[in-house]
Amino acid sequence: MAGDRRRIQGPEVTVAPIIIKSSDKGKIQLTDANGQRRDGRNLEDIRPIFLKTGLISQANGSAYIELRRTKIACGVYGPRQTKIPSFSGKGNLNCEIKFTPFSCLKRRQPYRDAQEKELSQLVFEALAPSIRLDLLPKSTIDIYISVLENDGMASCFAAAITCASVAVADAGIEMLDQVAACSASYIDGDIYMDSDLVEEQRESGSLVLSYMPSLNEVTHILQSGEVEVSLTTQAIEQCTDTCSKIYSVMNHSLLESVKNRIQ
Amino acid sequence: MVKEFESSINEKDFILQGIKEGLRLDNRDIYDFRQLGITFGPDYGRSEVTLGNTRVLAKVSCEVMRPYQDRPAEGMITLSTEMSPMAFPSVEPGRPSEEEILVSRILEKAIKRSRAIDTEGLCIVANEKVWSIRVDIHFLDHDGNIIDAACIAAISALAHFRRPDITVIGEEVTIHSIEQRNPVPLSIHHMPICVTFAFFENGEYVVVDPTLQEEQIRQGDMTMTLNIHKEICALSKAGGTPLKMETIINCSQIATTKAKWITEQIQAALDAEKSKK
C-alpha cells in the first residue's frame, strides 16, 4: 500500500501486543452478582457526561465531550461560501470525523481511511435533519470532529453526534432541534446501555440511535448483530429515553455558556 | 497548466511540403537518423545520449533486495522515467502524463519483456537475496523522438554498468567494494533498439526519427524495437492513421538496417570508452 511518503515509516506489518493477564483472574465478568457492571453502573445507566462549549477560539462554534475514557472535540466553521462552485438553494453540510493516530487500540494512519469516510457520512445523515439548511443558500457548514480517545466504537460514534450537535448550536446556526445520540449493546440477550470497549468486544450486536427529543423524530439509526425484532423495539425505546436525558445535559451546557458570557 | 507550444499553419505546411518532396528542415534524408552522440562516465553505468537536440541521461544503480515470491531466483530490473518541466514545459510535475506512461511502457517492453538482461544471473541466494538493477532515465532536452534516445541511453548505460563482485559461501554473502575486486558487467542477451516512424498524409509518407515539430504534425506513429539478430522485440502502433500492410513491412526492413547501425554506434562508443581506460 502506498503510504504517506513524507512521514517516517515503521515496519510493514506491526501487531499491537496482547497483554495476557494472570490466569487466576479468569474470564472478565461483565456484571457482578448484583447485576452491576464493572464500573458500578446498572445495565440501563450511561457513563457520566462532561460537555463544554467554546473551546476552540478560531471556530464559529465548538464543543468537547468526555464519557470517562471517550474524549471527543468538535469545531464548526461557517456558514461560509461554498468552495466548489455549484449552485444549490440549500446549504451544504460537510462533516469530517478523524480518529487521532493514538486514539484506538491499534495505531491509526494519519490520513483518512475508509471507515472514517463512512462515519463522516453517517454523522452527516444524523445531523442534517436538525439543521435549517434551507435558510443558507450557497453556503457551507463544515463540522470537524476529532476523536482523542476511543473507548468503544458505537458509543464513540454516538458521543461524536451529540458533541457535533452542541457545537452547531454554539455556532448560532439555526436548527430545528438538537440531536442527542446514544448506543446500546446486545450481550447475552441483555441490553447494555453505552457500553465501553471491553463490553463492546463481547457484544453480539449494537444499536446507535440519534434522536431529536423535542420533535420526537429519529434522525439516524444503525444496528448490527442478529436480533429479535422485539428486542430491537425495546432497545429503541430505551435509547430514546436515554437520549432525552442526554438532551438535558446538552441544554445545560449551552445555558452555562450563555450565563458565563453574560457575567 | 501551460499549453504546449504549437507550430503555425505556415510552418506546418512548409514541413509537410518538404516531406512530400523528400526534404527535411535539418537537411536529412527521410530515412536518416540525426547525429547520434553517446558519452559515458565518469562512473560506471552512466550514459548521456544526444540525438540532434534531444538529450537523455541514463544512470544505472544496483542494490541487494529480497526477490518477488513468485520469482525467487530472478533479479529485478526497474525502469524509471520522469519527465520534468525542464524538457517538457507542458508537463505538471508529480502526475505522470499520458505520454510518459506510453514511453515508460515501451521501454519496459523493449528491455524487460524482451529479456535483454539475464535476470537469473542476478540471483545471489534464491528466495533471499538478489540484485535489483535500477535504471533512472532523465530527459534533459526534448526535440522529438525521446523514445529512441531513451532506449539507446538505457541499453548503453546497462552495457557500461559494472556491479560489485560477490562471493557466496553457504548462506554467507560478501560484497566486495570496487577497490577490492574488479566489478563485473551485467550479462546482456541482446541489445534492443527502438526505431520510431512518423506518418503523414494518411500514411502515404514515412519519416524516421521525427523532430518535435514533425511530431506535432504527424498523423500517426509507430515504434519498432529490434535487435541485431533481426528479431522484433516489441512493436507499438497505438492507433493513429490506418496503414497498409506493405507500409508496415517496408518499415520493418528500414528498422533492421537502422538497428544494426545504432548497435554499431553503441559498440563503437563502448570500445572507445574502454580503450580510454
Add this chain to the structure above:
Amino acid sequence: MPPALISPSENDYILRGVDSNIRADGRGRLDYRQIILETGLITQASGSARCRLGEGTDVLVGIKVELGAVELDGADEDVAAIKAKRGRVVCNVECSPIASQQFAGRGADDFNNELTQMLDRVLNGPQGGLNLEKLCIIPGQQCWIVYIDAIVLDYAGNILDTIFMATRAALYNTKIPKTIIQDRGDGEIEFDISDDEEEWERIEGWDKVPVAITLNKIGSRHIVDATPLEELTTEAKLLVTVNKDGKVCGLQKSGGGSINPSLLNDMVQTGRSLGQSLIQSLDEMLQREENDINLKRARKERIEKLGFFAAI
C-alpha cells in the same frame, strides 16, 4: 458530474402516487420488480452470481477464496483467542462507469466506500451467517479469506438490495477446496489442498446470510425497490437486513431526513416480513436453477447459461 435533478412536478407526482398506492410502473408500495438471478458465470471465481432487477439495476458478484493469515489482535486475550480461530471475509463494491455517467473517474469513490462499508458491516460479524470458524485451517496461522467483490453494471435504483441478493446467491455458488491437515509433531502443522472438485464444499452458513430491504420514506409512507426518480423523492431510507429466521441483522438509516419512532417500528416490521418472503423466493430460484443443471447434466445436454443476455 452533477447529481441527477428532479423537478417539483415529478416530485409531486411520485408523492401522490405513493399516497394512493400506485407507482409510475404500476407497482404497489411494497412490490418488487422482477428478479433475475443466475449463478456461476465467472469461471475464474470460486463463486459468482448476477442479479438483475426489472429492466435496470444489474449487479455481478464474484467471490474468490484465497489463503491468508488470521487476524491477530483484540482488546484482551479472550477476544484475540476467538479471532485467531476464524477465517475472514473481505467485501468490496465498485460502481462501474458503464452503469451510469455519475460513476466515471473518481465520481464513484465515496459511494463505493459507503456501499462497501454497509456490506462489510453486515457480513463481517456474528449476524453475517457464515461460519467463520470453519474457514480457519490452522488456528493462529492460516485461514481462508473470502473476498466478495460486487460490481454494479447497470443502475436503475435500489442498488443495495440487489448487491445483497447477488452476494447471497454467489455465496451459495461458492465452493471451497477441502484441506487435509497433517501434524508433523513439534507444533508444526502442514496441510494439503485437495484438487478433486467433487470434494469441494459450500461455505457453511451461506443460507443464514441475510438479505437487505431498503425502505424509502416518501411523505408519511414507505416503499420498497425504488427507481432512481423515487430515490430522489425519498426523504430518508431505512436499510433492514433480515435472515431466514426473521431476525433483524442490521438497521441503518441514510439520507437527509428523519423518521418518527412509531413509523420506524412500522418500517422495521415491514422489512422483516418482506425480507423473509424474499429469501424464500430467492432460495426457490437457486434451487430451480440447480435442479435444471443437474437434470441437463444427467441427460448429457449442453449447459447454456443465459449470461448477460438474459431478459433484455
Add this chain to the structure above:
Amino acid sequence: MNTKNIVTPGQRLGFAQDYVAGPGTYVRGNLLYASVVGMKRVSKQTAEGETLVLTVSREKQQSAIPEVCSLVSKVIRITPKEAVVSIMVVDNSPCKEDFQGIIRQQDVRATERDKVKIHESFRPGDIIRAEVISLGDARSYYLSTAKNELGVIYAQSIEGAAMIPISWQEMQCTKTKAIELRKCAKPF
C-alpha cells in the same frame, strides 16, 4: 438579566396562534420552537388586538450570510462588464469569511444604464455599499448600487490618499486635489 429567558434550539416557546414567529424561531404544527441559543423576547404590545412577536436573539452571532439587504464590500477586480467584489459585512454584522459578489454593468446606477462604464464607477480597493438583488450564479451573488445611498463610501486616489465625494459621480483627493470618477454613495 434573567437566566430563565435563555432558550436552546428545539425548545417549545408556546402556541403558534398566540405569537408571530420572529427571528430565531420557527413554527411546526401548531407550536412555536426556538431555533437558536439565546434570549427569548416578546415585543411590547402597542395596539389593541395586535399579535405579539416572539423573537430569540442570538447569544452568539452566526457568521452572517448574504441575503436581500444592504451590505458593505470591497472591490477586488473590474472588467468592462462587471466589478467583482468580496462581501465583508451583511446588514451590520460581519462575515467571518468573505463571500464573492458581482456588480454587473447594468446594475451600477438606475438611469442611463447603457452608458455606464465600470472603470468610471469603481476601482479595485474601493469600499462600497451595495444591496443583494439575486442569489446569482454558482459562484457569485449579484449586487446592485442603483440607489442614491449606495455606491463607493471609501476610496483612495492614485496618490494613495483618501478621497472625499464632491458629487454623485466624482471624488476628490485630499492631497493632490485631483478629481477621479466614482459612483458615490450619498452620505447619511
Add this chain to the structure above:
Amino acid sequence: MSSRLELIGPQGLRTDGRRFNELRNMNCKPSVLSQADGSAYIEQGNTKCLAAVYGPREARTKAQVLHNRANINVEISLAPFSMEERKKRSKSDKRILEIASAVKQTFEPIIMTELYARSQIDIYLQILQFDGGTVQICINAATLAIIDAGIPMKDYVCACSAGCIDDEPVLDLNHLEESNTPELTVALLPKNDKITLLQMESRLHIDKFQQVMEMAAKGCKEIHTVLDKAVRENIKDLLKKSSI
C-alpha cells in the same frame, strides 16, 4: 524460458483444443445496458468484456474541449475477480492506462469526431473475466458499442491477436499462450485492409513477422463477420419490436 510448456499437443492441437488458425468461441450482443447510449457485451473464449458508450455530450471539463472535433475519453476497469489471483487494480495502473490510450487513439481517426465539435464521447470498458487478449476484446467491444450508440464511424475496427509457437503462426492467443510466446495484436479496418493498431511483445524473428501479421489480419476479418451479424440481428429485433 528453460522449462518450456507444451503449448501444442501431439495431434497438433493447442491446450484448449483449437487448431492453429482457429479463433476462440465468440459471443457478442449489442444493447445490453439501460443507461448507456450504446453498449455491448463480448465473450472471446474465457475473456469477457462489457462496453458502454455515452455521448456525444457536453464536455465535462473545459480543459477537454476541442474546438474542431469531439474529445474521446476511454476508461477501462478490471473486475477484482477477473484474474487467477484476486487483485484490486487502481484506475491509474500503467498497463490499464496504456490500453485505454491505445483504444482512444485507435478510434480517433475512425469516429467522425469532426461532426461533434466541442463535445465529448465517453467509452467505458469493464473487463469481467480475463484470459488473454485484453486489447483486442476492448477494441471489438468498443466498436460494437459505438455502432449501437449510433455514432457515425468510417468502418468497423476489428482486432485480433496472433503469435508464433514452434515457428508456426497461431491465431487468437489465450492467457497461457500469450505469456509464453510472442504476441502480435492487430486492429484492422476490414473494408480497406488498413491497419490502425499494431502491438507486439516478446521476441519474433523478422522473417516470421509478415506471416503472423497476415494470420492476425485474417482473424480480424472473421471477427468482422461475427460483429456484423450481431449488429444486423440486433437491428432486425429492433425493427420487429417497433413494428408491433
